Amino acid sequence: MVLTRENCEALDGADTLAGFRHRFDLPVGKIYLDGNSLGAPPIAARQRVDRAFAQWRNDLNASWWKHGWLDLPRQLGDKLARIVGANSGEVIVADSTSVNLFKLLLGATQLRHDRRVILTDAGNFPGDLYVAQGIAQAQQRKLRIVPAKELIESIDRDTAVVMLSQVDFRSGQLTELKPVVARAHAMGALVLVDLAHSAGVLPLRLSDDGVDLAVGCGYKFLNGGPGAPAFLYVAKPLLESFANPIWGWIGHRDAFAFESEYRPAPSIASFQVGCPPLLSLIALDAGVDLVLEADLQAVRRKSAALTGAFIDSVSPQCAANRIEIVTPFESHRRGSHVSLRHPQASRLADGLADHGVIAEFRAPDLVRFGFAPLYISFRDLWGATEILKRVLREIEAPRRAHAPAGLVTDIAQRSGP
Numbered sequence: 001m002v003l004t005r006e007n008c009e010a011l012d013g014a015d016t017l018a019g020f021r022h023r024f025d026l027p028v029g030k031i032y033l034d035g036n037s038l039g040a041p042p043i044a045a046r047q048r049v050d051r052a053f054a055q056w057r058n059d060l061n062a063s064w065w066k067h068g069w070l071d072l073p074r075q076l077g078d079k080l081a082r083i084v085g086a087n088s089g090e091v092i093v094a095d096s097t098s099v100n101l102f103k104l105l106l107g108a109t110q111l112r113h114d115r116r117v118i119l120t121d122a123g124n125f126p127g128d129l130y131v132a133q134g135i136a137q138a139q140q141r142k143l144r145i146v147p148a149k150e151l152i153e154s155i156d157r158d159t160a161v162v163m164l165s166q167v168d169f170r171s172g173q174l175t176e177l178k179p180v181v182a183r184a185h186a187m188g189a190l191v192l193v194d195l196a197h198s199a200g201v202l203p204l205r206l207s208d209d210g211v212d213l214a215v216g217c218g219y220k221f222l223n224g225g226p227g228a229p230a231f232l233y234v235a236k237p238l239l240e241s242f243a244n245p246i247w248g249w250i251g252h253r254d255a256f257a258f259e260s261e262y263r264p265a266p267s268i269a270s271f272q273v274g275c276p277p278l279l280s281l282i283a284l285d286a287g288v289d290l291v292l293e294a295d296l297q298a299v300r301r302k303s304a305a306l307t308g309a310f311i312d313s314v315s316p317q318c319a320a321n322r323i324e325i326v327t328p329f330e331s332h333r334r335g336s337h338v339s340l341r342h343p344q345a346s347r348l349a350d351g352l353a354d355h356g357v358i359a360e361f362r363a364p365d366l367v368r369f370g371f372a373p374l375y376i377s378f379r380d381l382w383g384a385t386e387i388l389k390r391v392l393r394e395i396e397a398p399r400r401a402h403a404p405a406g407l408v409t410d411i412a413q414r415s416g417p
């Protein structure tokens with residue numbers, strides 16, 4: 001598709017998700033392409049937090065019971081279960097993604113105590129790698145890090161757990177989970193998936209895919225707000241044998257009996273540790289409700305259309321502007337962001353921001369453009385591509401002016417009209 005303002009307006013006119021944009025409190029004059037890092041604020045979040053604030057003021061400590069606050073982590077977990085294709089009782093909201101990863105990864109190595117290896121890929125999120133390094137050291141396991149394309153073949157009978165991010169935070173590459181699970185289970189290993197860049201933006205089928213364990217982030221495509229609590233998933237068949245290694249009082253079978261011995265709750269509730277962050281949970285609830293209201297198949301189609309049109313529009317400019325598109329071109333192989341490599345990526349991101357386009361620099365040489373289909377329009381896409389062209393001209397023109405004559409002609413010819 002050729003990106004023109006008219007084409008984009010026509011696409012917005014036909015967009016069944018267009019109405020969701022008005023449910024977000026978006027700043028005027030900005031095109032926000034960083035919703036994969038911090039989602040935009042749902043209008044309902046502020047209203048609900050205000051209401052919770054009034055409950056807090058009026059009912060004080062009684063609010064925990066009176067307003068169902070203590071049940072919220074599980075209720076919200078059940079809503080998330082629908083979003084990630086899991087069953088009720090398999091998901092709970094608690095802590096941060098990193099802490100949840102710690103719980104599940106340590107739990108997995110304890111369950112497969114006779115196996116030495118935690119396996120992951122080199123592109124995995126550094127924070128996830130740090131957690132795994134810490135566990136490997138404390139547990140005297142080996143953390144084996146292989147290139148992403150060798151992950152499946154590297155699973156063997158010494159693998160306790162395979163840990164991967166479904167969507168690569170740098171490249172946006174989407175990994176199909178089923179083949180990983182098939183090989184892992186054939187070898188007796190567990191699979192732990194990080195859904196940070198996939199939950200809320202594509203239909204997931206954790207149960208159907210046979211995924212054992214997963215963690216996910218509340219503040220990206222779920223729009224839960226800065227530092228929103230995260231979630232974790234434990235497949236039902238594992239729940240009986242799988243223990244939270246952090247024995248916390250809220251995860252106790254009878255938290256308010258204050259017994260001196262720990263007895264875990266006989267459910268996913270045992271994966272809580274301390275008191276839930278109520279105001280943050282309330283804000284996340286508003287974001288999760290919006291995603292539940294949307295049809296995730298439609299969200300996925302729009303995401304593929306936005307990222308695809310962005311890739312199509314950038315491709316012809318790559319050679320002349322020292323850009324490389326690092327995200328897969330086939331829509332089924334990418335999530336909802338597109339990353340461009342440029343030797344002056346930081347300057348490129350700053351230049352875009354100066355013109356109101358918020359994309360994110362990722363060291364050392366990437367700029368990431370996240371397309372959150374619930375509030376990004378095709379018109380935004382058009383605006384962003386026009387500004388990108390302008391900023392690239394600003395960066396590249398002085399360089400070309402100083403290049404030897406032959407090179408200038410060469411670039412001009414390659415860049416075309």
Ligand SMILES: *Cc1c(COP(=O)(O)O)cnc(C)c1O
Nearest residue numbers: 096097098125165169194196217
């Ligand atoms: C954003 C992100 C996280 C976030 O972790 P927190 O501990 O919740 O801050 C974790 N993993 C991946 C892959 C991410 O992209």
